Amino acid sequence: MSSTTQLKSSEEASFGPKEFFNEQWKVYQKVLNNNYMGHREVYCILHEILVGYFQKPFKMLDLGCGDASFTAQALLNTNIVSYEGIDLSTPALEIAKQNMARIQCDATFTQGDFSELVSQLVQAQQNRFDAILISFALHHLHLQQKDYFIGQLKSLLSSGGIFILIDVVRNEVEDRESYIQRYLEGVQKHWSLLTPQEYSMVENHISSSDFPETQQTLQEISQKYNFTQFKCLYCDPQNTTQVLCFYQ
Numbered sequence: 001m002s003s004t005t006q007l008k009s010s011e012e013a014s015f016g017p018k019e020f021f022n023e024q025w026k027v028y029q030k031v032l033n034n035n036y037m038g039h040r041e042v043y044c045i046l047h048e049i050l051v052g053y054f055q056k057p058f059k060m061l062d063l064g065c066g067d068a069s070f071t072a073q074a075l076l077n078t079n080i081v082s083y084e085g086i087d088l089s090t091p092a093l094e095i096a097k098q099n100m101a102r103i104q105c106d107a108t109f110t111q112g113d114f115s116e117l118v119s120q121l122v123q124a125q126q127n128r129f130d131a132i133l134i135s136f137a138l139h140h141l142h143l144q145q146k147d148y149f150i151g152q153l154k155s156l157l158s159s160g161g162i163f164i165l166i167d168v169v170r171n172e173v174e175d176r177e178s179y180i181q182r183y184l185e186g187v188q189k190h191w192s193l194l195t196p197q198e199y200s201m202v203e204n205h206i207s208s209s210d211f212p213e214t215q216q217t218l219q220e221i222s223q224k225y226n227f228t229q230f231k232c233l234y235c236d237p238q239n240t241t242q243v244l245c246f247y248q
């Protein structure tokens, strides 16, 4: 029960040429397979949230879903009835479609920039979601963009819905440069199966594209938009990754 909308050819997708997608993709798969970013733990928490919180059928929006491999596992044995995955990458969405096939729900996959697509959803006022997930993708936005984006997500949540943010988070006393230095020290120490070339790709990506906020800043945003509660449901031992829940 799935459909794919607005998919373009892989060359048109923002990942760019197929070879580039494959290189990035291979490294990310290696990171996932070796649990370097802690996906096993955080998605186990996600599963517990979804099972515990949604005793009734629920609709989920997954922003920057990638191949949805971990989301699909977290959705097993839950009351999901409809799933919408959004990602920039057409090849990732094609794999997401296969990964979600084992989950009994209506599934749609849309290629595009989640900021633009969320704005369109808000304007259309047709769809509301019980759960909105964004995992390891919000930190690419700058603070003002994150603030505006989270405000828009609030208006897409059903009554009693939750926004679940899985992401890298800075320590309260840490600026971006110190965070990146600390994170890359961890990568050098623990991501031991990366080749020097792969390490270089990871380093470039993190240095140029990661803009994590502190938990305090994210909590202030939740208060600004009148979320009723804000909870940190998991923090990894390295103090880099958190599962944060914003309650409608």
Ligand SMILES: C[S@@+](CC[C@H](N)C(=O)[O-])C[C@H]1O[C@@H](n2cnc3c(N)ncnc32)[C@H](O)[C@@H]1O
Pocket: 063, 064, 065, 066, 067, 068, 070, 086, 087, 088, 089, 092, 112, 113, 114, 115, 134, 135, 136, 137, 140
């Ligand atoms: C690090 S991966 C995370 C994938 C998956 N959510 C996970 O937790 O493993 C980031 C994903 O977000 C997507 N992405 C990044 N910025 C995006 C944007 N502005 N709009 C849509 N997708 C985006 C990328 O294409 C990629 O698939």
